[in-house]
Structure formats: C-alpha cells, structure tokens
Amino acid sequence: xxxxxxxxxASFFTxxxxxxxxxxxYPFFDGQAATIFSAPGGGFVAGSNLFNTExxxxxxxxxxxxTSFVFWAGELEKIGAPDTFTIKVYDATQNGLPTGPSLGSIxxxxxxxxxxxxxxxxxxxxxxxxxxxVSGKFAVTIEVDLTAIDDTLGLxxxxxxxxxxxxxxxxxxxxxxxWLKLENAWVNWAENIACWVTLENVDLGASISSxxxxxxxxxxxxxxxxxxxxxxxxxxxxxxxxxxxxGLSDPNALKTNVNLDAAIDSYTVTIFDGDSTFTAGVxxxxxxxxxxxxxxxxxxxDCGGNIDISTTIxxxxxxxxxxxxxxxxxxxxxxxxxxxxxxxxxxxxVVNSPGCSASANVAVELDVAVAVDFEVPSGNLxxxxxxxxxxxxxxxxxxSFTWLVNGNEESTSExxxxxxxxxxxxxxxxxxxxxxxxxxxxxxxxxxxxxPTGIEEALQGELVEVFPNPSNGVFSLDLRSVNSTDITxxxxxxxxKTIFRQDKIAGNSVYNLDLNNVSEGVYLLxxxxxxxxxxxxxxxxx
Numbered sequence: 322x323x324x325x326x327x328x329x330x331a332s333f334f335t336x337x338x339x340x341x342x343x344x345x346x347y348p349f350f351d352g353q354a355a356t357i358f359s360a361p362g363g364g365f366v367a368g369s370n371l372f373n374t375e376x377x378x379x380x381x382x383x384x385x386x387x388t389s390f391v392f393w394a395g396e397l398e399k400i401g402a403p404d405t406f407t408i409k410v411y412d413a414t415q416n417g418l419p420t421g422p423s424l425g426s427i428x429x430x431x432x433x434x435x436x437x438x439x440x441x442x443x444x445x446x447x448x449x450x451x452x453x454x455v456s457g458k459f460a461v462t463i464e465v466d467l468t469a470i471d472d473t474l475g476l477x478x479x480x481x482x483x484x485x486x487x488x489x490x491x492x493x494x495x496x497x498x499x500w501l502k503l504e505n506a507w508v509n510w511a512e513n514i515a516c517w518v519t520l521e522n523v524d525l526g527a528s529i530s531s532x533x534x535x536x537x538x539x540x541x542x543x544x545x546x547x548x549x550x551x552x553x554x555x556x557x558x559x560x561x562x563x564x565x566x567x568g569l570s571d572p573n574a575l576k577t578n579v580n581l582d583a584a585i586d587s588y589t590v591t592i593f594d595g596d597s598t599f600t601a602g603v604x605x606x607x608x609x610x611x612x613x614x615x616x617x618x619x620x621x622x623d624c625g626g627n628i629d630i631s632t633t634i635x636x637x638x639x640x641x642x643x644x645x646x647x648x649x650x651x652x653x654x655x656x657x658x659x660x661x662x663x664x665x666x667x668x669x670x671v672v673n674s675p676g677c678s679a680s681a682n683v684a685v686e687l688d689v690a691v692a693v694d695f696e697v698p699s700g701n702l703x704x705x706x707x708x709x710x711x712x713x714x715x716x717x718x719x720x721s722f723t724w725l726v727n728g729n730e731e732s733t734s735e736x737x738x739x740x741x742x743x744x745x746x747x748x749x750x751x752x753x754x755x756x757x758x759x760x761x762x763x764x765x766x767x768x769x770x771x772x773p774t775g776i777e778e779a780l781q782g783e784l785v786e787v788f789p790n791p792s793n794g795v796f797s798l799d800l801r802s803v804n805s806t807d808i809t810x811x812x813x814x815x816x817x818k819t820i821f822r823q824d825k826i827a828g829n830s831v832y833n834l835d836l837n838n839v840s841e842g843v844y845l846l847x848x849x850x851x852x853x854x855x856x857x858x859x860x861x862x863x
Contacts, residue, residue, distance in 0.1 A: 379413045379460045380518060382550050383526030383599075386452035387425070389519040390461055391445070405430055410453045411460045419460035425453035452521065461518060523551035525597040529590060536608040536637065538677035539583045545590075545603060547575040553594045560593040583607040608637030608675040614683050620661075621688035624760035627662040630683050632669055640674040661685055690716040693764045695737070695751045702770050703815060704744045707841040707863070710737040710751075717753055725750040740841070740862075741770040784857050785848045791860035794837035798848065803828035809849040810834065812859065814842070836861055 390408055409426040411419035427447050530546045537543070545563075552559060556575065565588070566572035568580040579588070589602040614620075615631040622628055633656075634641055645653035646668045652658070658667060664685050672678045696711040712722065712735050724732040724739075727748055731739060741747065747768045754761035786799040800808065805828040812821035812834070820839055826832055828850075836844070841863050848855040 378462075379419070379458055381458045381528075382455065382520055383524040384454075384456035385520035385523035385551065387449055387455050387459070387461075387518055388452045388521050389446055389448045390427075391447070391518075406463050408447055409462050410449070410455065411462065412455075413458040413460040414456075419462065424455065424459070425449055425451075455520070520551075525552060525592065525594055525599045526550045527590065527592045527599050527601040529588075529601050529603040531603060534603060534605045536639075536675040537581050537605050538675060539581060539607065539609050541581045541676075543579050543581055545577050545579055545588065547590050547592070547601065549575065549592055552592070553596045558594075560595075562591045564589050564591070581605065581607075583609045608639060608673060608677045610634050610636035610638070610641070610671060610673055610677055610679045612669060612671055612679050612681040614681055619684035619686045622661070622664055622685050623688050624755065625757075627660045628685070630658040630661055630667060630669075630685075632656050632671075632681065634671060634673075634679075636679075637673055637675065637677060641671050642673075644670045646670065687760055687762065689760055689762065691720060691753055691760075691762050692716065693751055693753045693762045695749075695764070695766070697749070697766055697768055701815075702741070702768065703843060704741055704770050704772060707738055707740045708768075710739070710749060712736050712751065714751070714753055720753045720755055723752045723754075725752065741768075744770050744772045746770075785846065785855035787846065787857045787859065790857070791862045793863060794835065794839065794861050796834040796836065796846075796859060798832040798834055798846070800826070800828050800830050800832050800848065803848065803850060803855070805850040805852075807851065809847075811847045811849065812836065812839075813845050813847070815844075820844070 387410060405428055407426050407428050409423040411421060411423050413419045427449060429445075429447060527547055527549045530548065531543050533543070547561070549556060549559065559575070561573050561575055563569055563572040563577060565585060567585060568582055569588075570578040575590075586607065587602060587604040589600055591598060591600045611634070613633045613635060615633060620628055620630065630645075632643075641656075643653075643655050644651060645658045647665060652667075658669070661667065664687050667683045667685065668680060669683070670678065670680045692715045694713045694715075696713055698708055698710075702708055710724070714720075714722075722733060722735055723730055724734070724737040725748075726739060728750070731737070737749075737751075739749075747770060748765055749768050750763055750765040752761060752763040785803075787796050788799070790796060798810065807824075808826040808828055810821070810823045810826055810832065811819055813819050821834070821836060834846075836859070839861055841861050844859045844861065846857045846859050
C-alpha cells in the first residue's frame with residue numbers, strides 16, 4: 322500500500338499531520354518530538370523574532386519520498402527581502418548535521434513565502450517535483466543567494482562557523498549558500514514559526530528513546546519511549562510487543578516503565594501495523610559494583626592485637642565512597658578499615674559516582690584455641706531438683722569460668738550445680754576468660770525445667786500434714802487424726818519408683834520419716850489406711 326506521512330514541527334514543538342484523508346499522524350510523547358531535530362542555533366524558535374536565527378530543520382524517517390514542504394509564520398511583519406529563496410534538502414545522517422550537495426531544491430519567489438508588506442500570518446505549500454528520496458535524518462532549509470541581495474540592506478549574512486564556533490556554517494558543495502541568518506533584514510517580527518513535510522512511500526519504522534542508557538544501576542527505573550513512523554494504521558491500532566517482558570510495566574505499549582537489572586541489558590520492541598513488521602532495540606550499560614573482602618571471612622584476631630580489614634571492588638569502580646559501620650556507629654571511611662581490635666560484625670557500604678551501591682559484612686573472631694562448651698543433663702529436668710552442668714571446655718589452662726542463669730552470675734566454679742525453684746525456660750551461659758581480661762569466649766544453652774510429673778495431679782486428694790517441708794531428709798508426719806493400727810507409709814520418686822516403704826504403723830501419733838539416704842529432689846508421700854490414702858509432696862534439699 323502507499324504510505325503518506327506528514328512530519329511537522331512547530332515553534333512550541335507540537336507535532337501534527339498535514340492533510341486530511343491520506344496522511345498519517347506522526348507520534349509524539351510528553352509533548353516532545355523524538356524525530357524532529359532542532360537546527361544549530363535553535364531552528365524555529367517559539368515566541369521570538371527571527372533576529373540571529375538560522376532557518377532550517379532536521380527530520381528523521383525510515384525511508385520515503387519527500388513530496389512537499391510547508392513554511393508558516395504568524396504575526397509576521399515584513400520590511401524587506403531578497404527577490405528569491407531556495408528551499409533545499411540535504412542528507413543529515415552524519416551527526417544529525419546537514420551535508421551537501423543538496424538532494425533536491427525548489428527556487429521560489431520571496432513573495433510566495435511572505436506576501437505583502439505586513440499581515441497577520443502567512444506561509445505556503447511547496448511541492449518537490451520530482452519527489453526527493455530521503456532516509457534517516459534529512460534537513461530542509463530556506464536559503465538565499467547573497468549576490469542577489471541589495472547591498473544597501475546589508476543585514477542578511479551567512480553564519481560563519483570559523484568565526485562563531487558553531488558546528489555548521491555553509492554547506493560543502495553549495496558555495497555562497499548556507500543557513501540564512503536574519504538580522505532585521507526583511508522580517509521585523511515573526512512568531513509561532515512552523516514547518517512540516519509530507520513523505521510518500523514511507524516504510525514502517527520505529528526508534529526507542531529513554532531517560533538514559535549509560536552507567537545505570539540495578540534497581541533504578543527508566544521509561545522507554547517508542548516513536549513510530551510510516552504506520553498504515555493509527556497508533557492505537559498497532560500491535561506492540563516488548564522482549565523480554567521482565568521488569569516492564571506494560572510490555573504491549575509504546576511507552577513503558579522498566580525496573581533495571583544488570584541481568585537484562587537490552588530490550589527490543591516489535592511493531593506490527595497489519596501490513597509490515599519493524600523491530601527496534603535499546604541496550605543499557607550498567608555501573609553495578611560488588612565488594613570482595615580480602616582474606617578469609619571471618620577474620621581472626623589475636624588476643625590483645627588488632628587487624629586491618631581491606632576490600633576490593635569489582636565492576637564500575639568510579640569514584641567510590643566507603644562507609645564502615647559497626648552496630649549503629651559509623652567507624653571509618655575508605656577501602657581499608659585499620660586497627661580493628663574487637664571481635665564483631667563490621668559492615669562496609671560503597672556508592673560509586675553513578676549512584677550504584679553495594680555492601681558486605683565482615684566477621685571478626687578471636688583466634689584462640691579455647692573451645693567453650695558444657696553438658697546439660699539428658700532427660701526431663703524438674704523444679705526443685707539440683708541439676709549438675711558439666712564443663713567440657715578444652716584448652717582452658719589459665720582461664721577462669723563464670724556461670725550465668727538468665728544473665729545473672731551464679732557461680733565461678735568449673736562445674737555448676739543449680740536448683741531451679743520454678744518450672745520454665747532458662748538460659749545457662751558459661752563464660753571463659755583470661756586472667757588479663759583481654760580475651761573471653763562464651764556459649765549459651767537453653768534449659769527447660771518442668772513441674773514434677775504426676776505430683777500435682779496426685780495432690781488433688783486429702784493431704785497429710787508434714788513438717789518441716791522442705792527438709793534435709795528428716796520429716797515428721799502428723800498421724801494423730803488417723804485412727805488406724807495398720808498404716809503404710811510409702812515414698813515414690815518422679816518416675817513412680819518406690820524408694821521407701823514402712824507397714825504396720827500405728828495411728829494417733831507423729832511418725833518420723835528418715836530420707837537422709839536419698840538425693841535432692843521432689844517426692845510423693847502416700848499414707849495408706851484401710852479406708853483411704855493421704856498424700857503430700859516432699860522436697861529434699863541438701
């Protein structure tokens with residue numbers, strides 16, 4: 322099919338299509354024309370007169386035939402002009418700058434552009450016959466032959482790149498022609514300058530722009546804009562597919578946000594208008610960094626000594642800034658943290674000039690042969706029992722020990738005996754340190770203490786009075802209210818094993834129970850008669 326495309330530029334950079342039925346709207350985003358390039362010095366400038374302004378505009382397309390050009394100005398007052406102008410087309414693919422010779426031209430009378438001496442607005446449509454084949458970037462200019470200008474005006478000059486330092490002046494191959502510079506010569510005032518071109522036989526094309534593709538960081542966001550030219554259908558009817566879709570907010574839209582990740586450094590977009598397919602791509606470069614700790618991790622610290630922690634950055638080592646942190650305190654800056662004399666965890670955070678960051682943790686431990694450990698008795702542990710903790714530490718010659726229960730110091734002996742008065746969860750800590758206090762190591766274990774199994778349930782019955790209780794093993798049982806001559810006294814441990822039994826005890830008396838030969842702990846007392854059984858809990862403490 323025949324494709325006709327209108328590329329337009331206004332002084333306020335709004336794009337619009339020239340023509341009605343056979344032209345296609347040119348796409349734009351956020352009010353900016355991605356394929357309209359300002360001429361050196363500003364091109365057509367909004368809301369200003371044309372003093373010191375060069376006339377010319379650069380466009381971009383895939384390929385096509387340039388058939389017409391429109392120049393329009395509003396609120397223009399003419400005070401003089403050369404007799405003729407030449408509208409020329411140049412290739413601009415080299416750095417976006419026009420280069421000669423011209424690809425095609427139209428010689429026009431000045432009045433065809435500016436009719437009359439003063440009017441509200443003016444302009445005209447100029448046709449290229451034959452059409453001019455263009456592709457990529459091309460420039461359309463309005464030029465004047467300086468030899469045809471009345472010297473008495475003396476106010477129309479060619480921009481000289483040697484004198485002005487601009488990147489472009491006269492075009493090679495076009496002597497005495499160039500960007501026209503107007504200095505009160507033939508226009509006193511003009512604003513709302515606009516121009517546009519019409520292209521036929523335009524191939525489908527697309528280009529991608531973004532906020533920036535160089536030195537990006539993983540975790541940043543960007544916006545990708547797709548500018549389409551030569552589409553056979555309106556933009557809303559295009560089929561759009563980005564690849565890959567990972568990190569994209571909308572993989573089927575011309576404009577999409579992307580969460581950047583160094584693992585994905587390029588994206589492509591494929592456009593289909595029902596007739597043709599075009600694929601464009603964008604590639605990112607990343608400035609991500611990683612941190613390596615020199616040496617082992619953890620690092621070993623001698624008692625009373627110090628070490629230096631050094632790091633190496635991999636990736637974009639661009640003006641890195643270092644911050645060392647221990648806990649909530651900032652303790653240093655730079656690639657090396659000097660004179661570390663305490664064990665702990667040290668964190669280094671690095672940010673390079675593009676803003677990419679990384680962090681690493683370094684553990685510092687004491688380089689000592691001491692292994693601090695202790696043994697917790699196996700099986701169930703009960704309240705009221707004296708529990709023995711065995712110190713199994715090694716290489717502790719010359720070291721002293723401290724035992725703590727729930728953080729409270731309880732003993733400085735090598736092994737540890739302790740009676741927990743209540744059931745619950747406890748922490749037991751063994752700390753070993755040197756005599757000079759320069760080194761210490763510790764280990765902590767959780768210890769669960771239970772209520773005696775079955776005791777509380779058994780005590781739901783009728784109690785016999787016992788005193789003293791607890792005692793060191795000798796108890797007095799008040800049997801004066803028991804009217805029986807055949808009483809059995811039995812004592813069982815927490816496992817249900819009978820550790821004492823005496824039969825044929827007379828009632829109406831106080832019975833002395835001797836348990837001196839049993840270990841510390843909690844026991845169940847049973848006083849059994851013909852009619853019932855009296856019970857109580859005995860606690861032996863040594």
